[in-house]
Amino acid sequence: MTPLLQVTSSPSFADYARQLVALIERGEALTEAQFADLARELFALQFAHVTPYRRLCDARKVTPATLADWCTIPAVPSAAFKELELTSLAPTERTAVFHSSGTTGHQPSRHFHSAESLAVYEASLRSSFARHVVARAGDGKSSARFLCLAPPPEQAPHSSLVHMFASVSRAFGAPGSGFVASAGTDNSWALDAAAALTALRDAETSAQPLVLLGTAFMFVHLLDALAQLGLSITLPPGSCAMETGGYKGRSRELPKAELHAQITARLGLPHAAIVCEYGMSELSSQAYSSLITNHSSLPFVFPPWCRARVLSPETGREVAEGETGLLRIFDLANVRSVMALQTEDLAVRRAEGFELLGRATQAEARGCSLLAQ
Known part of the structure; x- marks a missing residue:
């Protein structure tokens, strides 16, 4: 089998992006170990090059060297995209920016792209x-x-x-x-x-x-x-x-x-x-x-290069199948921003994916904030 990611001594975002696109276009499934390797590689790149994210990871005492499992990659709350430039792209490299929809007059989330x-x-x-x-x-x-x-x-x-x-x-x-x-x-x-x-x-x-x-x-x-x-x-x-x-x-x-x-x-x-x-x-x-x-x-299902977990706002642990929690997403295609996103969406964990319930209440949103700490 062709390796999913050709890891070099100093991988670049371009290397990672090129090979991820090749993986997507081949349409292959990913084993847990393969997803973990890709997630670790991307986390190391984003830790090194997305300054606000590195500060967040340092505060949580999680680095590429200490990372225990891809599930413990620090997640950024979706609201942080409104306040911070969560990107590894220099201003001259940015060719597009996507904004969140919402009420006029409120600061939208910003996701920069090249x-x-x-x-x-x-x-x-x-x-x-x-x-x-x-x-x-x-x-x-x-x-x-x-x-x-x-x-x-x-x-x-x-x-x-x-x-x-x-x-x-x-x-x-x-x-x-x-x-x-x-x-x-x-x-x-x-x-x-x-x-x-x-x-x-x-x-x-x-x-x-x-x-x-x-x-x-x-x-x-x-x-x-x-x-x-x-x-x-x-x-x-x-x-x-x-x-x-x-x-x-x-x-x-x-x-x-x-x-x-x-x-x-x-x-x-x-x-x-x-x-x-x-x-x-x-x-x-x-x-x-x-x-x-x-x-x-x-249930909703993501493609193989994106994983969703449903976490308890009280414990931070993944809930059992059929239970409700807050949705956390790990998207390997988020190459130049951050791959781990803590949403404010409530979901029920299902065997093959998740059932979406809607936006969390204020109390549940506070749980979301705790999950992101």
């Missing part, structure tokens, strides 16, 4: 998206068009989600794929309902499969527009939808089961054609889940 780190991001993104979304799309005769319920990249240059939609549309979408929303000066998104309806009707009449990509709140806007017109669309076989994210006060909120039921009713998509995605601007990999029925779904 051309090199974006290449890793793209490899990670396309591999997982192909497996979980593209594999459901198309009818064997024609590829699917992508309908993105989001503004185009030039209107939202700091949105990792818009970058994602543009990337997968270029890689997998048929001609005619596009965006049907606009971004306001306050970073709000407005759906172009007329353009969306035209694309839906074109798919229905042409029988060309359609892949809809959007946040939960943009799907609500689309569903509300259809309801106001008294319309339902029957999308052709091979069509599917991927929804992600929460509402953040941008639309009326629907329980996930009701949102999916309305997508089925208004767009004619079966439950199995609806995919859920979990991602963050602070990450370079995404997790996916799919529906079994309207009221049950498979």
Whole structure:
């Protein structure tokens, strides 16, 4: 077997990134030992070159020399991306920065990228998206068009989600794929309902499969527009939808089961054609889940180069299967920032992944802060 990582006496980020991309493109599974070796190597690089992270690790008395296990690599709370420049990139090397979404006037998280780190991001993104979304799309005769319920990249240059939609549309979408929303000066998104309806009707009449990509709140806007017109669309076989994210006060909120039921009713998509995605601007990999029925779904799963653990906010230890805790993520594709991220998201540990419950309450968020100490 080809070694996963050619460790040299003085490895560089470029060496690591190049070989991680090769690993991703080979599509190989990772054993626990292989993941541990990669995690240790990346931790050593980030400890040496991400100054704020090194200070955090020193405070916790964890260094590459003393690291006991990859699970004990110090995790940075996601909120730290708002206050600190958690990057090994010099300002002149930064070609992109992704911001977290949120309330206008609040400092967003900032995740800096270079051309090199974006290449890793793209490899990670396309591999997982192909497996979980593209594999459901198309009818064997024609590829699917992508309908993105989001503004185009030039209107939202700091949105990792818009970058994602543009990337997968270029890689997998048929001609005619596009965006049907606009971004306001306050970073709000407005759906172009007329353009969306035209694309839906074109798919229905042409029988060309359609892949809809959007946040939960943009799907609500689309569903509300259809309801106001008294319309339902029957999308052709091979069509599917991927929804992600929460509402953040941008639309009326629907329980996930009701949102999916309305997508089925208004767009004619079966439950199995609806995919859920979990991602963050602070990450370079995404997790996916799919529906079994309207009221049950498979756990979220990350690709082999990204691991999730569900930790007790009281003990800091991983909870037992079926128990609830706070989600901690180790993303090997976060090459030029930090690989270990402590989120504020509550999750249930499952055998093959995790079930997402939502954002922690204030009390649970304090537990998140304790986990990050």
